Amino acid sequence: xxxxxxxxxxxxxxxxxxxxxxxxxxxxxxxxxxxxxxxxxxxxxxxxxxxxxxxxxxxxxxxxxxxxxxxxxxxxxxxxxxxxxxxxxxxxxxxxxxxxxxxxxxxxxxxxxxxxxxxxxx
Amino acid sequence: xxxxxxxxxxxxxxxxxxxxxxxxxxxxxxxxxxxxxxxxxxxxxxxxxxxxxxxxxxxxxxxxxxxxxxxxxxxxxxxxxxxxxxxxxxxxxxxxxxxxxxxxxxxxxxxxxxxxxxxxxxxxxxxxxxxxxxxxxxxxxxxxxxxxxxxxxxxxxxxxxxxxxxxxxxxxxxxxxxxxxxxxxxxxxxxxxxxxxxxxxxxxxxxxxxxxxxxxxxxxxxxxxxxxxxxxxxxxxxxxxxxxxxxxxxxxxxxxxxxxxxxxxxxxxxxxxxxxxxxxxxxxxxxxxxxxxxxxxxxxxxxxxxxxxxxxxxxxxxxxxxxxxxxxxxxxxxxxxxxxxxxxxxxxxxxxxxxxx
Numbered sequence: 001x002x003x004x005x006x007x008x009x010x011x012x013x014x015x016x017x018x019x020x021x022x023x024x025x026x027x028x029x030x031x032x033x034x035x036x037x038x039x040x041x042x043x044x045x046x047x048x049x050x051x052x053x054x055x056x057x058x059x060x061x062x063x064x065x066x067x068x069x070x071x072x073x074x075x076x077x078x079x080x081x082x083x084x085x086x087x088x089x090x091x092x093x094x095x096x097x098x099x100x101x102x103x104x105x106x107x108x109x110x111x112x113x114x115x116x117x118x119x120x121x122x
Numbered sequence: 123x124x125x126x127x128x129x130x131x132x133x134x135x136x137x138x139x140x141x142x143x144x145x146x147x148x149x150x151x152x153x154x155x156x157x158x159x160x161x162x163x164x165x166x167x168x169x170x171x172x173x174x175x176x177x178x179x180x181x182x183x184x185x186x187x188x189x190x191x192x193x194x195x196x197x198x199x200x201x202x203x204x205x206x207x208x209x210x211x212x213x214x215x216x217x218x219x220x221x222x223x224x225x226x227x228x229x230x231x232x233x234x235x236x237x238x239x240x241x242x243x244x245x246x247x248x249x250x251x252x253x254x255x256x257x258x259x260x261x262x263x264x265x266x267x268x269x270x271x272x273x274x275x276x277x278x279x280x281x282x283x284x285x286x287x288x289x290x291x292x293x294x295x296x297x298x299x300x301x302x303x304x305x306x307x308x309x310x311x312x313x314x315x316x317x318x319x320x321x322x323x324x325x326x327x328x329x330x331x332x333x334x335x336x337x338x339x340x341x342x343x344x345x346x347x348x349x350x351x352x353x354x355x356x357x358x359x360x361x362x363x364x365x366x367x368x369x370x371x372x373x374x375x376x377x378x379x380x381x382x383x384x385x386x387x388x389x390x391x392x393x394x395x396x397x398x399x400x401x402x403x404x405x406x407x408x409x410x411x412x413x414x415x416x417x418x419x420x421x422x423x424x425x426x427x428x429x430x431x432x433x434x435x436x437x438x439x440x441x442x443x444x445x446x447x448x449x450x451x452x453x454x455x456x457x458x459x460x461x462x463x464x465x466x467x468x469x470x471x472x473x474x475x476x477x478x479x
Contacts, residue, residue, distance in 0.1 A: 036149060036346070037156040039433040040409045040440075058459065060411045062155045062433055063148070063346060065459070 001121060002029040004095055008071065009117035010053070010110055015095065016071035018107070023072045024098040027059070030121045032094040035061040041068075041087045044100060048076045052108035057099060059090070071111055074104035125172035126264050126324045134342060142237030144173040147344040158347035159435045162310050166270035167343035168331055171316070172324055175239030176263045177246070180229040181254035188222065188230055191246055191387060193370060195380040199224045204290040204307055207378050208370050209234075209242060210388025214395055215366040216373070218242050219358065221307065223292055231303065231318075235360045249387060264324025268331060268340075269314030269351070276335040277304070277315050284315065298323045309348065311355025311473055353430050353443070356403065356471030362414060363401060363429045363443060372445070374401035374470070399426065400448045403472055404456065404465040406440040412456040412463065418444050419455045419462070428456060434472055441472050 007015040013031035017024040032038065040060040050056045055067035078101035083089055089097040112120065123144050131138065136147025147170075149155050161167040179188055189196040194207035201224050209217040218238045223231035234242045243258045250256065268277060277284050281295060281304050292305035300320040308314035319327050332340060349359070358364050363373055370379055371392050381393060406412060412431040417424050426446030434441045442456065442465070455462040 037154055040411065042409065060433065062159075062350060062435070065411065065413065 001033065002095070003114050003118045003121070005114045007095070008107075008111040008113060009120075010069055010071050010108060011112065011117075011120055012069045014069055014071050016107070016111065017098075018104075021103055022077065023074070023102045023104045023107075025071055025100050025102060026098040027068060027090060027094050028117075029094050031066075032091050035059060035066060035090075036063045037061055038087045038090045041083050041090070041099070043079050043081075043084060044076050046076050046079060050074060050076060050100070050102055052106055053110060059087070068099065070102070071108045072102050072104035073106040074102040077101050077103050123173075125170055126321050127170045127172060127328055130325055130328060131170065131342075136342070136344060139345065141345055142173055142235065144236055146170065146173060147342075148346045149344040150342055153341055153343075155344070155346035155350060156435050158341060158343035159350050161339065161341050162270040162312055162343060162347065162351055163436055164271070166268065166272040166276055166335060166338045166340045167347065168328070168335070168340055169267040169269065169343050169348055170265075170328070171267045172264040172321070173236035174265055175234040175236060175242065175258070175260040176265075176318065177232040177234070177243060178230070178257045178259055179232060179254055182228060183252040184228040184230060184254045187250050187252055187254050188232075189383065190251065190385060191249060192220070192222065193379040193386055193388065194222075195383045196222060196230075197383065201226055202291050202293065204292055204305060206290075208364075208375060209245070210370050210386070210392070211366060212388060212391060213367075214369045214371070214388045214391030216360070216364045216368055216370055217245055217366060218360055219364055219375075219378075223303065223305065225294065238360060262321050263318055264321045264327075265316060265318050266324065266328060266331065267308055267310075267314065267316045268335075269308045269310040270312050272338040273312070273314040276331065276338055276340055277317075279334050280330070289313075297327060309355075309357060310351035311357070311471060312351075349430075350432055350435060353432055354434050354436055354441075354472045356443070358401070359430065363445070368399075368445070369395045369397065371395060372397045372399040372401070397448060399445050401429070401470070402444055402446055403468045403470040404442050404444055404454065405468045406442070406456065406463045406465045407453075408463040409440075410458045410461065410463045411440045412442045412458050412465070416442070417457045418446055418465075419457065420450070420452070425450055425454060436473055441468070443470070
């Protein structure tokens with residue numbers, strides 16, 4: 001299972017990459033693995049507000065449905081539209097295929113670093 | 123409980139889940155549900171179904187007693203034939219669905235759902251009117267399902283006579299000197315076989331089939347693919363499409379209910395029940411998956427519920443089987459986590475059946 005050093009994680013298996021006042025958000029390798037073959041994701045729209053630790057998307061796999069929680073609070077500035085036509089990209093590379101970009105005002109207090117997240121997954 | 127193949131599944135990186143009281147792989151890490159599903163549709167896959175329950179019934183009154191217990195016509199069934207049937211309760215609800223193998227006159231192998239094995243055995247035993255020999259041999263039997271258009275090419279290398287088998291027929295033979303049943307049946311909608319052997323031999327048969335099936339790309343498949351395959355084939359699953367409080371004439375299996383065959387348990391209740399519900403297929407028109415329990419509407423009126431729903435790997439869209447009022451026309455809406463998706467009726471099975479061997 002892959003955990004990238006440069007990212008921060010929620011215990012619910014989302015990652016966030018902070019760059020200035022923008023944050024890219026996705027799901028971890030552990031999450032895509034647990035979900036199995038992902039077929040759909042319901043994406044928010046640019047301009048939508050997201051709240052830290054609250055659900056902003058639903059992922060459907062052949063096995064189950066799952067919510068995706070936001071590591072940040074703020075306004076969605078970009079959505080990875082490629083996932084709309086091929087949600088299976090999340091299985092292929094969950095770190096390359098971010099889900100949303102957010103101009104954030106606050107980070108979740110539950111974020112952990114890569115080392116801590118690795119421990120949580122084991 | 124574990125099947126004899128448990129350690130084999132763990133060694134092959136099977137993701138183990140609990141199902142019907144057994145610990146079984148839902149998928150294998152190297153493949154996953156989609157790849158396993160596709161292997162069975164396009165080539166061949168193999169399932170451990172040793173959790174299924176097996177009973178033997180024999181004796182001079184076995185035919186008439188079994189005919190009284192189940193809804194389909196047992197009398198006159200030819201030796202070597204497999205019969206699908208329902209086991210009904212006095213209210214016309216469904217205790218289980220099962221397969222009946224006629225081994226000889228007044229001698230049957232009965233195969234039931236794993237989670238219902240004890241219930242069915244006690245039910246049948248307590249409803250016998252005359253004395254027959256009736257034995258639960260589930261623990262002594264291992265079963266492997268080998269399914270897909272190329273299954274016949276694999277099984278033929280072990281048993282050259284398989285080409286003589288038509289769909290829903292079987293023969294008895296030996297494997298490693300023990301009892302073996304080779305049956306052209308399955309739960310995928312594809313051509314295929316179910317092999318029953320003595321439990322202590324099933325691991326070696328599994329490994330032999332894996333080796334034998336290499337040219338065809340045979341892979342082990344888990345419960346996830348078994349469910350998506352049977353779902354696309356429009357086959358019911360006990361606990362989902364079939365329940366003890368669902369009248370047998372409301373589940374789309376009337377071909378297995380022979381009202382004119384004479385008395386059987388549940389017959390009177392079924393005869394007196396005007397079916398209000400039916401089983402149908404729907405296709406979701408938006409990007410959502412309706413799963414079991416999702417409500418089906420037209421406007422504010424609830425018409426039914428989803429009994430099984432998933433993304434159809436073969437069709438590339440979300441489908442569902444629904445228990446719904448009879449005679450509904452036009453599109454419906456199905457509620458998924460508070461959001462409604464429009465859906466249209468499509469016919470069952472969801473895939474064209476190729477299985478006419």
